[in-house]
Amino acid sequence: VRDAYEKKAEKYLRMGGTINFGGGGEFHDVLHTLKSKGLMPEEAYPGLNYGEKNHVHGELDAVTKAYMEALIKNPNKKISTAWMDGFKGILDAYLGPLPENFVYQGKQYTSKSFAESLGLDPDDYVCLSSFTHHPFYQPFILEVADNWAWGEIYNVTLDEMMEIIDYALDKGYTVGWASDVSDKGFAYNKGLAVIPETDVAELSGAEKARWEKLTEKERNSQMYNFDRVVPEKNVTQEMRQRDFDNLQTTDDHGMHIVGYGTDQFGHKYYYVKNSWGADNKFDGFFYASVPFVRLKTIDIVVHKNALPKDIRKKLGI
Known part of the structure; x- marks a missing residue:
């Protein structure tokens, strides 16, 4: 997730803020990070540095988006060399600094060596x-x-x-x-x-006869109450x-x-x-x-x- 934030920010800036910048992503984001950066077990990098037991990224997403919008305005007429360090600082505050190495089940790893130990090939x-x-x-x-x-x-x-x-x-x-x-x-x-098939014309036999007796409102209500199997x-x-x-x-x-x-x-x-x-x-x-x-x-x-x-x-x- 952290790697995706950084890569997403870089592309968002290059595209002048004309692409999506939010909390979402696709499956290949995981595969790309596995290939370029490796993996860590959750206990080595839980990403919960902001007083919550579970991941709640609403504030983080809002803060990083505001930071990127300020950069898009380009107030200095040129982007400084400090912008990514500033962005990483926000991630460090919310998710925690990235460890260069960590110990897991008695062995020391980097993110790359840990990924290799799992035998996963993206x-x-x-x-x-x-x-x-x-x-x-x-x-x-x-x-x-x-x-x-x-x-x-x-x-x-x-x-x-x-x-x-x-x-x-x-x-x-x-x-x-x-x-x-x-x-x-x-x-x-x-x-x-x-x-659910709410168009009675598409039904046949007993199913059609049963649902034809109902009004459209009654059909929709019963089709979407999820307490029985429906066509x-x-x-x-x-x-x-x-x-x-x-x-x-x-x-x-x-x-x-x-x-x-x-x-x-x-x-x-x-x-x-x-x-x-x-x-x-x-x-x-x-x-x-x-x-x-x-x-x-x-x-x-x-x-x-x-x-x-x-x-x-x-x-x-």
Whole structure:
């Protein structure tokens, strides 16, 4: 996080304040820092130097943004050589100075040597998504505000993206998952994320007859009360692209898909670990339906060995 603040500040200044400067980022930020700076365990650098038990960056974000805005105004008509030292001073105050070395489980490390000891190679991880405004099987820069680093991701079809998620989980890998969480169907406290089919014309048989009896207000109320299984939309590639283009799907949050399961009717849900504490129905986890993941995924990150061979070949990885 600290490394991202510094790199983000440098790019923000170079771009004259015309790109996003805030607390958000993308999965490849972690991989870039792992490659360039290494890693530290939390106990070596907890980043809590401001009187809180948990990370609360609202004030830090506001202070660093104000500092950068002052630089953008360029009051001296040229940027001084002290600006980055000043920025790092703010980070030192809030997050703590970076240790050059540290002791972990009886051994001394630097951030680089600690990363090497873990055997993690950032080049082994691949970011992917599925959009039709870029060619499939080629990398592209994802056009979301938090992609301040202009990192590239690979583009695959929607069905292939879902195949990758399932293949990874079946092979014992987990999946980094960035998604829209502002959708009405995302109910973290209830432990569910779904895309109800509110258009009765799209339903059939008994389901259609049941929902036709209700008013639109009654349908919406029951569809979104999250106390029963409801029919969900059949999400297509075109529907997914439409929601991204018209900003009904937005880049909100990064999470961790760790498994999947089914409900009493055999509908599949992905088991997702969130980072908002453990105070919801499932102790910090929730279940995201297949339609929700198909429609609202921004991008995913997986180990390259978690890619099906045919898709990996198409991507040239």
